[in-house]
Amino acid sequence: MSVLLSVDQVTKRFGGLAALEDVSLTVEAGEIYGLIGPNGAGKTTLFNCMTGLYTVTSGAVRLAGAEVQALKPHQIVKRGFARTFQNIRLFANMSALENVMVGRHPRTHATVLGAVLRCRKTRAEEAGIREHAHELLRYVGLGGKSRGLASHLSYGDQRRLEIARALATEPKLLALDEPVAGMNPNERQQMGELFRKLREGGVTLLLIEHDVKLVMGLCDRVAVLDYGRKIAEGPAEEVRRDPAVIAAYLGGEA
Amino acid sequence: MLDSLRRRPRLAFALLAVLLAALPFIMGFGLGNSWVRVLDFVLLYVLLAIGLNIVVGYAGLLDLGYIAFYALGAYVYAWLASPHFGLHLPFWAVLPIGAAVAGLFGVLLGAPTLRLRGDYLAIVTLGFGEIIRIFMNNLNAPFNLTNGPQGMNLIDPVSVAGLSFGKSLHLFGMKLPPTYLYYYLFLAFTLLAILVAFRLQDSRIGRAWAAIREDEVAAAAMGINTRNMKLLAFAMGATFGGLAGGLFAAFQGFISPESFTLWESILVLCMIVLGGMGNIPGVILGAVLLTMIPEALRYIGDLQRATLGHIVVDPSDLRMLLFGVALVAMMLFRPAGLLPSRQRKREFAAEDGVAEQEQASLYDAKA
Ligand SMILES: Nc1ncnc2c1ncn2[C@@H]1O[C@H](COP(=O)(O)OP(=O)(O)O)[C@@H](O)[C@H]1O
Ligand SMILES: [Mg+2]
Numbered sequence: 006m007s008v009l010l011s012v013d014q015v016t017k018r019f020g021g022l023a024a025l026e027d028v029s030l031t032v033e034a035g036e037i038y039g040l041i042g043p044n045g046a047g048k049t050t051l052f053n054c055m056t057g058l059y060t061v062t063s064g065a066v067r068l069a070g071a072e073v074q075a076l077k078p079h080q081i082v083k084r085g086f087a088r089t090f091q092n093i094r095l096f097a098n099m100s101a102l103e104n105v106m107v108g109r110h111p112r113t114h115a116t117v118l119g120a121v122l123r124c125r126k127t128r129a130e131e132a133g134i135r136e137h138a139h140e141l142l143r144y145v146g147l148g149g150k151s152r153g154l155a156s157h158l159s160y161g162d163q164r165r166l167e168i169a170r171a172l173a174t175e176p177k178l179l180a181l182d183e184p185v186a187g188m189n190p191n192e193r194q195q196m197g198e199l200f201r202k203l204r205e206g207g208v209t210l211l212l213i214e215h216d217v218k219l220v221m222g223l224c225d226r227v228a229v230l231d232y233g234r235k236i237a238e239g240p241a242e243e244v245r246r247d248p249a250v251i252a253a254y255l256g257g258e259a
Numbered sequence: 260m261l262d263s264l265r266r267r268p269r270l271a272f273a274l275l276a277v278l279l280a281a282l283p284f285i286m287g288f289g290l291g292n293s294w295v296r297v298l299d300f301v302l303l304y305v306l307l308a309i310g311l312n313i314v315v316g317y318a319g320l321l322d323l324g325y326i327a328f329y330a331l332g333a334y335v336y337a338w339l340a341s342p343h344f345g346l347h348l349p350f351w352a353v354l355p356i357g358a359a360v361a362g363l364f365g366v367l368l369g370a371p372t373l374r375l376r377g378d379y380l381a382i383v384t385l386g387f388g389e390i391i392r393i394f395m396n397n398l399n400a401p402f403n404l405t406n407g408p409q410g411m412n413l414i415d416p417v418s419v420a421g422l423s424f425g426k427s428l429h430l431f432g433m434k435l436p437p438t439y440l441y442y443y444l445f446l447a448f449t450l451l452a453i454l455v456a457f458r459l460q461d462s463r464i465g466r467a468w469a470a471i472r473e474d475e476v477a478a479a480a481m482g483i484n485t486r487n488m489k490l491l492a493f494a495m496g497a498t499f500g501g502l503a504g505g506l507f508a509a510f511q512g513f514i515s516p517e518s519f520t521l522w523e524s525i526l527v528l529c530m531i532v533l534g535g536m537g538n539i540p541g542v543i544l545g546a547v548l549l550t551m552i553p554e555a556l557r558y559i560g561d562l563q564r565a566t567l568g569h570i571v572v573d574p575s576d577l578r579m580l581l582f583g584v585a586l587v588a589m590m591l592f593r594p595a596g597l598l599p600s601r602q603r604k605r606e607f608a609a610e611d612g613v614a615e616q617e618q619a620s621l622y623d624a625k626a
Binding site: 056057058077078079082083087088090094095096097098099103106107108109110111112113115116117120121123127130131134154156170171173174 | 454459462474477479481482484485495602605
């Protein structure tokens, strides 16, 4: 297997607070990688550092071997790394379909001139965008809800829509920040199935999740963050038995 | 009636075309030729409003110095087609140059201000608008570039294939004064601008602008180069402004810094806010109303003179008063505008500003 993402000694400080300290991890192509840890451990901060929203204080993030920590978010997306947000950030006043259509942006080319002249190429591309977006909505189980406003969808459907929108950018690696938070066990199970389907479709998943049972059942490997440090990494079963993890996290909650 | 027209778009289209073609004659015979001149200005303001709507309505960037681009277009036209430098380039060459110069300044203004949001952006663009006006006011020494406050005179009228728009045209025994000729010219440009704006809105680029307006962080996470797209919005809006400015210079034959005050920027902004930001029919309605109503109010002056023998309430004061009342009423009853866009209506219906605050705090060092 090849390494798709490697985080190398990343530190992120906010003023005096070190939200991440010397964190290193590697995600291999084709796996589902779990990132767990108590609230405030720095999981979301790590996502933001990886996807160009935050500048790292020190360290490197490599995507398929190339350093990306200095790139802008849109450049990282273009290289095949998409994400969702813990606090859902849909385009609330657009329809579900339009949200996904926006996600096609980095993979389409129409320029101002093309859009204004509406030449055959532009029209074909536009039809393709629409088609692809419909397909993705069906894929995540929102087939019948394309016309509704994003903000009118149920909480669980909004999470699905965020995934569809991220998939529209054709990621090799998809990072999901607490994608099942606030869902009932039934919905969680359905989401778990979606994640497996995604992996089978060739997308590598990086997953922040609190639900230890879901993480253990789904992830090939897991890393545990606590107070900005990585305290364990390995196959789910091993990590579950790690005394440091039990002390820091599992013991406290489970 | 409206419903049956909606079912027959071709017929509606044909009726609209006939109406637009006949409009100057209807206005001219019905109300007098001075109203044809008002129509010309309506079209110029529609053009301006459509351009500003790209910046404010589509991309969500509050620009209070928009009139500077109108000024640039007008001055470029005057430099290249008047006795001032002795240059008399044809209008089809000068107009694009003016539009391009304005577009370039749009990028120059946009580049340093992109990190700013909302109020801050408004202040900086407001300053830019004033700076351009003050430059035009003072660049008569040491080298006389703009002729200062006196403005520039004797600007060449538009001339197409030997037909000068500066003189009346005799056609089939009819006399068409310049205001009629400019009406058709402005109409052509305005319709073109409307088409461009519609097509941009309904494209990959329009969606990217809408995404930036809704949530800039999420837009970036969708692979949108937010900096370039915002610059593009500035440049497009400025280009429309520059085009309108060139047309204005040719039409008036005279320009001075007085035509490009902050008030003009605010007026154009009011047009799109009143009509319905982001929605082209709304923007057009706003421009039409805010250009026609003040003209109609002039009659109140005549009316007073005729009935009372002297003027009690100055019509221009009344204009300001009505303006204020109208804006306050709008805020209360139709905050999204008279003809709001689908999206804008929803934004005003949802009453949380939380997402925006969150957005302001998430974008870290990289902008
Ligand atoms: N933009 C920021 N400014 C200041 N502190 C931040 C910022 N983002 C995150 N933090 C801090 O970093 C720590 C880790 O937060 P976060 O990454 O959100 O944790 P998690 O996602 O694991 O719950 C917290 O103490 C949080 O307050
Ligand atoms: Mg978090």
